[in-house]
Amino acid sequence: MEIKDNTFSRQFETQSEDGKLISVEYSFQERKIFLTKVNLPEAFDNEQFLTDFLKEIMAIAVERKLKVVPTHPKIASFFRKNPVYKELLPPGIRI
Template identity: 70%
Template sequence: MEIKDNTFARQFETIVDEGLVSVEYSFQEKKIFLTKINVPDSFEDEEFISNFLKNIMEIAIERKFKVVPILPKIVVFFKKNPVYKELLPPGIRL
């Protein structure tokens, strides 16, 4: 999966057959806040979204960012993938 970090639009992007899938973010003090997932109307592949989020977590690890999940769907991702809980900043409990 090829992921583009579109810093101008503040989102991670990847292309699927149906169109563009993106996760919007904002930065503050070495923390990345994941705020929204955008998918084409006809796109319903939850496993793809999970894999996309895993790739974003790997980017956060490489860049030494803490991850703050704002969107409930991303909170669920963290609960299903406890291996990434070390990316949560101190004081964030899910």
């Protein structure tokens, strides 16, 4: 999966299997990345693709030594389903 960090639009972007744009918007504050919004094409229902996309974003956060603050319900749900990534949450954040 190829991910583009579109710093101008402040979002991570990838293409779905049918070539449609999927993105996760973010903002930075100190050493934290706030994942604020998930943009999916209409009728998109491939949860596994979205999970794989979010795993790639978590790998980017680890590489950049960032803590992750999920502010979107789909991203919070990802953390609940994948407890291995809870170490990326800042102190005091519980999902």
